[in-house]
Amino acid sequence: MASGLHDSSFSNPVVRWIDQRMPVFTMMQKEYGTFPTPRNFNYFWNFGALAMINLMVMIATGIFLAMNYTAHTSLAFDSVERIMRDVNYGWLIRYVHMNGASMFFIVVLVHVWRGMYYGSYKAPRELLWMLGVVIFLLMMATAFMGYVLPWGQMSFWGATVITNLFSAIPLVGDSIVTLLWGGFSVDNPTLNRFFSLHYLLPFVIAGVVFLHVAALHITGSNNPLGIEPKGPQDTLPFHPYYTVKDSVGIIVYFIVFAFLVFFSPNYLGHPDNYIPANPLVTPAHIVPEWYFLPFYAILRAVPNKLGGVLMMFGSIAILFVLPWLDRSPVRSMRFRPIARWLFLLWTVNFFVLMYCGGMPAEEPYVTISRLSTAYYFGYFLVILPLLAKIERPLPLPESIAKAVLRGGGPLPGAAVAKPMEKA
């Protein structure tokens, strides 16, 4: 072996030649082939891979849409209609992109929920979790700006309302809004910069996803039991076990996705966005896309403008400090008899907020939103810190293998001595 070459274990001469000079094959083999993965994943662990696939779908469709889209207030709406009617398969590409945004949020919300239920945010995975929250914020910004691009009524008025949130900031608020707009209202400069940023941010997301995965591959995955693998008897190589399990989920995901695209492509959208933007007429009932509704409900629940804006951003920001709010050493809710139910209640509460966010700002929705907002924050700020002190968790299993293999599997000590035992 010449000095300076990587010691490759591949036998195919071409693969080997490349791998010796740039060990990407060794890296892939280590991180996605033999990578030791807890053997007890359930289907909730599909959603990270699904999110990765969804990001690629969004970037691919987006690049092709940009080939036909015109970022100008007088042409944008028509260029989108041209995509729908004249461009070959333009309807397909746009509907995939449009519903892909919804699919992305469904997938990522389940992914986040899984992290909260099974305690994936706890040490040593705090940074992994925080990078995930960064991705979620970037996704929200990207989705918001993308929704503005067709320049329909909801695009225009959504952009107006959301950018005006920043006017709540004391002293500099109005200057910031002018800066965001590039003018004195949402207009052509706004549309242009939103298009530019909407194209940029997905690649930023891809970069943070890389960091997210890099951090994951240091700590390893959490699992439904929330206990660390103690040896080879507790893990399986990622390939073929989880490549296959992920493939099953990917097929189901594509079935749901295809159903939306081909049978109800506008179900999750608003008909008002097929009316060209009109700066002189506000639609009677402005609602954001469904994935923003819970946060929109929190915004409207607070009677004070600045307070509402702070609460809305706070509802995401609080996730950054979740690893330090929940001091219970037990990760999985399976072993937390009280927290489990209060978290499921939090989940229901999230849907209540989503429902209220889609309703007009009047009674009884305002009161319900306020109670729900209180519980949303109460769970993080009061319940979790308190439960860490008073809750008595159920006994944890000795090991993953003991808990999931019938007959208990090989003893950890014996398995360490003989690691390649067939399961």
Place this chain on the structure above:
Amino acid sequence: MADTLAPSSSSPGMGGAHGAGAHGPEQGTKRDFLKLAAGSFAAIGVGAIVWPFIHSMNPAKDVLALASTDVNLAPIAEGQAVTVMWRGKPVFVRHRTAQEVQEAEAVPLGELRDPQADSDRVERKPWLVVLGVCTHLGCVPLGQRPTDARGDFGGWFCPCHGSHYDTSGRIRRGPAPTNLAVPEYSFTSDTQIRIG
């Protein structure tokens, strides 16, 4: 991943009877079949979804709808030429004089780099309709206006690299390999043509 020498991925864990090599090398295993079937299924699926993306880059319906251009010949006097846009490119429509037609017809085909008779290049005399795109590297040749340089053969002269075209739009001297292309067109009336 099958070609790695690393030992760690070789623990099947599923029923050993179906593992690799259970039926001898030439027979193929159930896993080989599954890999092949799943691989082909995925390849066909990817192909089916890639096509709409590639096809979306082809001319759209509104582009195709603008693919033909009508030209009224009545106002073009003998000796004059007009340039019209067709599919984003200039088309030269020239009302040739009797002398120009005669010159074009008199050239022996053996002298031509791209031998083509004038009668094969026109629908009706004296009208000549050619794409105004030099066949060398795509510049627009001069010669449409009376004040333009028309080259040594009275047709068109490309200023980019010096190609000379004659009164039938045929290449006579310079780097261009072929004659100016004749677009598909037809007379819709005595004074009207439709290009495309």
